[in-house]
Amino acid sequence: MPTDPFTELWEGKKISWKKLLTFLLFSFIFSFCLFASLRQFRTNEPEDYNSYLPTERSQTGSTCAPPKSERRLTILLWTWPFGHRFTFSNCSELFDTPDCHFTTNRSWSQKADAVIMHHRDVYGDGERLARLPRLPSQRWIWFNMESPSHSPNLGAMNHLFNLTMSYRRDSDIFTPYGELQLLSQPQPFSIPPKTKMVAWVVSNWRPGSHRVKYYEELKKHIPVDVYGRHHLPLSMDMLHQTVSQYNFYLAFENSQHEDYITEKLWRNALSSGTIPVVLGPPRENYEHFLPPDSFIHVDDFASAGELAQYLQELSRDTERYQRYFQWRKWLKPVLGIGWAMQVCRACHFLQRTEASYHVVPNLSKWFV
């Protein structure tokens, strides 16, 4: 089942703050390196948070590289992702980049600078795609936001693409489900009033799956309200209001893979002002995206019972509970989602890099 990540509702309004950030990053990078090796001495100063912030990535070469050209690039989107039509954005409004010309009209296929193919819409077409004529300079971009567990036939995509675009940090074009933004000045965060214990919103309920089994164990020890198909009804526009009343939110991923941290964390938990209890990749992986004291990981506990006990204690200890929100004085979670924004990330990337020869040889080996 595809998740429902990119509805118009969540299309982020990104401010062009990356320039400032790059500067800040370099100013702090040295102190951060020291800090990273001395993590136990962490304080709550803004520079301590740099590692969780998105950076201009190494993929783009030097962060100071000038734009490749002023020519307007044409990007052909091979299919609407999952058939979902959306309105292309003017990328210059989202990123510090010239606009690209986007089209889904395939008569551009011999003229486009790049072609974005969404895995779930093309995975059966490997052979046909391999036979298509293509311009020597044209770059094909493999795009996927689903986890490897929900990405069939990856082998058919080997030796076909020039660039990868996914939630994986080591993608050529990194398209995270969410990221943190540094506030220009510290701001107190007010925690929404809490009247309930634990919430979980789940649409793809698979009995016997790891997360359902964990939930079944957990609910023996602590009340958990489950929303979604087959459970308590919840409409999208009531999501934040509903979840914000809970002390904790189960941000349980449907499968465990490196960097696969989805809107369940960013949108459902963090944007609702609750503490995420995460089940997904290991804690170290989450800590590449978030401060360690912003979430609770199920792996931190020997059993669901022990986790439940910790949650009970925390909910009764206001001061300790509030500590999970201290980072919010400096950082704001923003949703990285919206198809229009993701394709603009490709536009941004292409404007900044030379079209040198590059092939993704074995996608199925990398995307696991």
Ligand SMILES: *[C@@H]1O[C@H](CO)[C@@H](O)[C@H](O)[C@H]1NC(C)=O
């Ligand atoms: C993009 O810019 C053009 C020209 O300024 C404008 O006509 C168009 O409505 C804009 N599109 C969006 C989605 O904002």
Ligand SMILES: *[C@@H]1O[C@H](CO)[C@@H](O)[C@H](O)[C@H]1NC(C)=O
């Ligand atoms: C696609 O582009 C071609 C060439 O520019 C044009 O003739 C055709 O009408 C376009 N098709 C659609 C559906 O817009």
Ligand SMILES: *[C@@H]1O[C@H](CO)[C@@H](O)[C@H](O)[C@H]1NC(C)=O
């Ligand atoms: C893109 O990948 C294809 C298929 O592997 C390859 O033939 C082509 O030369 C590559 N193009 C560039 C610009 O790297």
Ligand SMILES: *[C@@H]1O[C@H](CO)[C@@H](O)[C@H](O)[C@H]1NC(C)=O
């Ligand atoms: C890709 O990697 C997998 C796993 O190592 C291997 O089984 C397969 O043969 C490789 N395929 C190609 C085309 O290199």
